[in-house]
Amino acid sequence: MVEDKRISMAVIRRLPRYFRYLSDLMKMDVKRISSKELSERMHITASQIRQDLNCFGGFGQQGYGYNVESLYEEISKILGTDTRFSCIILGAGNMGNALANYENFKKRGFDILAIFDIDENKVGKQINNIDVMHMDTLDDFASKNKIDIAMLTVPNKNITDIAKRVTSLGIKGIWNFSPTDLMLDNGAVVENVHLSDSLMVLGYRLKDIRG
Amino acid sequence: MVEDKRISMAVIRRLPRYFRYLSDLMKMDVKRISSKELSERMHITASQIRQDLNCFGGFGQQGYGYNVESLYEEISKILGTDTRFSCIILGAGNMGNALANYENFKKRGFDILAIFDIDENKVGKQINNIDVMHMDTLDDFASKNKIDIAMLTVPNKNITDIAKRVTSLGIKGIWNFSPTDLMLDNGAVVENVHLSDSLMVLGYRLKDIRG
DNA sequence: TAGATTGTTAATCGATTAACAATC
DNA sequence: TAGATTGTTAATCGATTAACAATC
Numbered sequence: 001m002v003e004d005k006r007i008s009m010a011v012i013r014r015l016p017r018y019f020r021y022l023s024d025l026m027k028m029d030v031k032r033i034s035s036k037e038l039s040e041r042m043h044i045t046a047s048q049i050r051q052d053l054n055c056f057g058g059f060g061q062q063g064y065g066y067n068v069e070s071l072y073e074e075i076s077k078i079l080g081t082d083t084r085f086s087c088i089i090l091g092a093g094n095m096g097n098a099l100a101n102y103e104n105f106k107k108r109g110f111d112i113l114a115i116f117d118i119d120e121n122k123v124g125k126q127i128n129n130i131d132v133m134h135m136d137t138l139d140d141f142a143s144k145n146k147i148d149i150a151m152l153t154v155p156n157k158n159i160t161d162i163a164k165r166v167t168s169l170g171i172k173g174i175w176n177f178s179p180t181d182l183m184l185d186n187g188a189v190v191e192n193v194h195l196s197d198s199l200m201v202l203g204y205r206l207k208d209i210r211g
Numbered sequence: 212m213v214e215d216k217r218i219s220m221a222v223i224r225r226l227p228r229y230f231r232y233l234s235d236l237m238k239m240d241v242k243r244i245s246s247k248e249l250s251e252r253m254h255i256t257a258s259q260i261r262q263d264l265n266c267f268g269g270f271g272q273q274g275y276g277y278n279v280e281s282l283y284e285e286i287s288k289i290l291g292t293d294t295r296f297s298c299i300i301l302g303a304g305n306m307g308n309a310l311a312n313y314e315n316f317k318k319r320g321f322d323i324l325a326i327f328d329i330d331e332n333k334v335g336k337q338i339n340n341i342d343v344m345h346m347d348t349l350d351d352f353a354s355k356n357k358i359d360i361a362m363l364t365v366p367n368k369n370i371t372d373i374a375k376r377v378t379s380l381g382i383k384g385i386w387n388f389s390p391t392d393l394m395l396d397n398g399a400v401v402e403n404v405h406l407s408d409s410l411m412v413l414g415y416r417l418k419d420i421r422g
Numbered sequence: 423t424a425g426a427t428t429g430t431t432a433a434t435c436g437a438t439t440a441a442c443a444a445t446c
Numbered sequence: 447t448a449g450a451t452t453g454t455t456a457a458t459c460g461a462t463t464a465a466c467a468a469t470c
Contacts, residue, residue, distance in 0.1 A: 010437065012415060016408035020390060034451060043394055046451095047439050054453060062452040063446040079411050080418045094309035101305040104390075104407055109414065148417060173417045175410060179231060179315075183254055189420060191413040195404065196315055197227035199386060200290050202402040203320065204223060206359060206384045207291045209400060221461065245427060257427095258463050265429060273428040274470040 011052050015079055017042065018052070022072040034065035084109045085173070086146060090162060091153035092117035092132050095177050099151055100127040113145055142169040149173035156180050163188075218266050225263055226290055228253065233283040245276035295320045296384070297357060301373060302364035303328035303343050306388050310362055311338040324356055353380040360384035367391050374399075 021042055025033060035046040042049075053059050053066075059074050060066045076082065087105075089096045092115050099105075100115055115132045117123060123134045133141065150166045152159060156178040163174055167188045174190045176182050179197070182190045232253055236244060246257040253260075264270050264277075270285050271277045287293065298316075300307045303326050310316075311326055326343045328334060334345045344352065361377045363370060367389040374385055378399045385401045387393050390408070393401045 008437075013408075013412055015415065016405065016411045017392065019411070020392075020408075036451080042392075045439060047441095048437090050451095050453065051438080058453060060452050061446060062444070063450045065451065078415070080414050081411075083414065083418060085414055085417070094312040098305035098309040102406075105410065108407060108411065110410060149413065172420065173413050175413055181228070181231075181253075187420065189413060189416045191409050191416075193404070193406065193409055194227065195313075196319060197224070197231075198402050198404055199316065199321060200227045200230070200292075200319065201224055202360065202384050202386055202400060203291050203294065203296055204226065204289070205400045205402075206296070207294060209383065209398065219461075247427080256463060258465095259461090261427095261429065262462080269429060271428050272470060273468070274426045276427065 007055050011055055014044075014052055015075060018049075019072070019075050019079060019081075022068055022075060025068045026072055030068050032065050033068055033071075035060070037065075081109055084111060085148040087112045087149040087151055087175075088138075088141075088147055088171075089115040089130075089151045089153060090117075090135070090138075090166070091115075091155075092119065092122045092127065093153060093155075095153040096151075097127055099153065100130050110149070112151075113147065114141060116141075138165075139169060142171065147171045149175060151175040151177070153177045163190075222263050222266055225255075226286060229260075229263070230283070230286050230290060230292075233279055233286060236279045237283055241279050243276050244279055244282075246271070248276075292320055295322060296359040298323050298360040298362055298386075299349075299352075299358055299382075300326040300341075300362045300364060301328075301346070301349075301377070302326075302366075303330065303333045303338065304364060304366075306364040307362075308338055310364065311341050321360070323362075324358065325352060327352075349376075350380060353382065358382045360386060362386040362388070364388045374401075 021038065035049040039046040039049055050060070056078050057074065059071050087110050089099055089112060096115060096117070100112060105112065112130055115127055115130055116135045116138050117132055118135045122132045125132050147169070148171070150171045150173070152162060152166075152174060154162055159176070159178040159180045160182065163176070163182050163184060166174065167184060167186055172188055174182060174184075174188055176190055176192045177195070179194055181192060184190060232249065246260040250257040250260055261271075267289050268285065270282050298321050300310055300323060307326060307328070311323060316323065323341055326338055326341055327346045327349050328343055329346045333343045336343050358380070359382065361382050361384070363373060363385060365373055370387070370389040370391045371393065374387070374393050374395060377385065378395060378397050383399055385393060385399055387401055387403045388406070390405055392403060395401060
């Protein structure tokens with residue numbers, strides 16, 4: 001139906017923002033919104049909103065604007081909120097813990113099946129009702145469960161090796177929290193979350209305003 | 212010395228990456244590198260590297276390339292790795308815990324002075340040797356300590372109010388982990404880390420490759 | 423010196439913004 | 447219908463890439 005022309009990453013990365021704002025509008029019982037009103041809330045141009053949305057379809061109505069609920073539904077569909085993704089966490093450290101305890105993921109369609117670590121003190125325990133299993137059992141686990149996403153919170157040393165192992169098990173998505181950039185040439189999808197990069201940029205910008 | 216023409220965010224966000232790669236090269240005892248070699252490692256163009264670096268100064272030498280160590284030093288200086296930033300964490304939940312335990316921050320110049328929460332069960336305890344204090348004592352604490360950065364890991368409900376309170380205390384930098392976008396008009400510097408946005412984009416891209 | 427590689431200008435590409443005819 | 451607002455094309459802006467003279 002909608003042309004499958006390549007959507008730019010810039011547009012894709014704005015989708016969750018639209019999703020959040022529409023979700024908030026629904027909570028506030030707002031029924032309709034124009035691109036102009038939304039642009040003022042989001043601090044972007046109305047033009048950009050209309051351009052972005054029209055990558056996926058004409059969801060609005062001339063003279064009226066957009067119906068909040070149906071636009072929300074459309075964006076949900078685009079983002080795949082209806083799709084469920086099976087995930088595992090590699091690394092039961094602080095970040096692994098935080099992710100395992102993050103309740104919102106399940107709500108958004110991301111189920112965490114298990115956590116893997118090499119620390120015998122952690123293996124056998126549970127974090128937020130999710131089993132911590134030994135890394136050695138990963139291959140076996142993967143053969144018995146279809147896993148979509150591996151969340152990597154392991155120490156950075158051997159991150160590329162781990163990523164290769166994970167993708168060789170057929171896992172197509174990687175959410176990488178290690179500071180090392182993952183460059184995989186096997187078609188896997190990698191999202192990097194470089195926390196220290198973000199903090200360093202904050203530091204730079206702070207120094208910058210000070211003069 | 213170097214012209215203070217505005218540096219674009221695109222360039223600034225690449226600085227920590229250069230920093231990481233140069234740091235790795237130093238560990239590998241590489242003494243010099245050309246923009247071409249570096250571009251192959253980083254999977255970006257040599258042109259972009261030279262353009263980026265020349266925003267800050269001519270760090271290379273024709274016919275030779277760049278001295279790894281001195282380029283590393285220059286980028287450290289630009290990023291302010293020598294500067295120390297005093298930080299507090301608001302919210303002693305899972306993410307607050309993870310941040311408090313992240314040892315790399317101190318190494319990069321970010322000192323965490325205290326953690327604040329409203330949960331009486333947490334107040335008075337320590338996380339990684341950092342005191343968890345009651346939110347009510349924040350104003351007093353801020354009047355006695357110069358704080359540069361507040362790391363916000365509190366539940367999203369009242370994030371804007373908290374951000375306003377924090378900036379009214381003279382804190383100029385905000386590292387925001389709540390899913391809500393902070394729009395402050397008081398000159399504070401905000402870096403957003405929207406984990407669920409990142410995960411949703413990963414989900415989208417996974418669906419996308421499946422067809 | 424000759425070769426290599428920078429710094430920098432110019433060309434290209436892509437993303438954002440403006441404009442407006444279509445239409446609800 | 448008249449007014450409002452979209453969808454979409456065209457114009458602008460900015461970022462990336464290419465090219466090459468300068469120079470180590």
